[in-house]
Amino acid sequence: AYIDLFSSAGPSTTPPPRAIDLGSGRGEMIRCLNRQGYEATGVDLNRVAVMACREEGLNAVHADVLSYLQDVEPDSVAVMTSLHLVEHLPHGDLFLLLQAALKTLAPGGLLLLETPNPRNLLVGAGDFYRDFTHIKPLFPDTLRFLLDYFGYTRTEIYFFEDADGGRRRRVPAGEIRFDELNDYLNISRDYA
Numbered sequence: 641a642y643i644d645l646f647s648s649a650g651p652s653t654t655p656p657p658r659a660i661d662l663g664s665g666r667g668e669m670i671r672c673l674n675r676q677g678y679e680a681t682g683v684d685l686n687r688v689a690v691m692a693c694r695e696e697g698l699n700a701v702h703a704d705v706l707s708y709l710q711d712v713e714p715d716s717v718a719v720m721t722s723l724h725l726v727e728h729l730p731h732g733d734l735f736l737l738l739q740a741a742l743k744t745l746a747p748g749g750l751l752l753l754e755t756p757n758p759r760n761l762l763v764g765a766g767d768f769y770r771d772f773t774h775i776k777p778l779f780p781d782t783l784r785f786l787l788d789y790f791g792y793t794r795t796e797i798y799f800f801e802d803a804d805g806g807r808r809r810r811v812p813a814g815e816i817r818f819d820e821l822n823d824y825l826n827i828s829r830d831y832a
Contacts, residue, residue, distance in 0.1 A: 641800060641808040642832070645750060646676045646719055655679065657718035660744075662705040662737075663725035667693040670700065678719060683708045706733060709740035717744045723754040724830075726783070727774050734778075738790045751792065753783065757799065757831040761824045780813060780831050800828035 646659075656679040661669040664682025666689060673680035682700040684690050693700035701708060705725070720741050726734055741751050758764035758777035768777050780797045787795045799816050803809035810832065818824060 641810050642721075642752060643672070643676060645752065646673065646678070657746075658716055659719040659721070660712070660717055662709075662720065662722040662741075663728075664693065664700055665689050667696060667698045667700065669721050669723060670698045673719065673721070674698075706736055706740065709737070709744055712740075712744040714743050715746045717749055718746055719750045719752070720745060721752045723752075724756070726753055727755045727768070727776070727778060730775055735786070735790070738786060738792075742791055751787075752832060754830055754832040755783070757827060757829055759818070759824060759831075760827045760829050763829050767829075798832045800830060800832075 656677055659673040659678035659680040661673065661680060661682045664670055664684045665686070667682055670680045670682040670693060680699065682690070682693055682698060683703050683705050684693075684700065685702070685704060687702050690700045690702040705722075722737075726737070729737060745751060755778055756763050756768050756774075758768060758779055764777060768774055784795045784797055797813035798810040799813060800808040801811055808828075811828075813831070816823075816827065818827075
């Protein structure tokens with residue numbers, strides 16, 4: 641669902657543009673970014689996940705994302721991704737993450753965040769809390785406000801719908817209406 645965003649964030653260059661996946665887990669996004677021509681590094685606290693990525697030949701680092709970002713050179717990262725991490729952070733750490741990410745992104749760089757969608761009633765009313773490591777749900781407009789507040793210049797919110805071949809298709813939030821109760825049940829369980 642994100643490949644077109646990655647292709648527009650960094651042209652093919654030598655050396656390849658740098659990408660970082662925060663909370664990289666099993667390395668799906670590292671592989672995706674590498675296929676798109678980035679030199680991708682994954683950062684995760686889970687030693688087992690990092691070792692599994694390394695065994696596959698992926699560049700993965702065992703570290704706390706905030707500590708890791710402190711040592712990244714400013715304006716040096718073309719793409720930074722973080723799928724299902726921000727909902728695990730206390731608010732103060734989330735604020736620090738957004739500031740550190742902005743500092744490390746190159747001009748025109750892309751920060752991609754994906755998180756559970758509390759506008760979906762099933763997620764917001766209960767499913768979010770099944771994972772006891774989730775701190776608090778982040779509503780799309782709240783996350784957009786935080787990004788704007790910390791100085792990101794263009795913020796887009798996307799929901800998802802099913803597309804051909806079992807893939808997800810991004811849908812800009814402005815195209816989604818919440819007129820009926822079913823709209824809150826049928827909206828995607830995640831947003832970016």
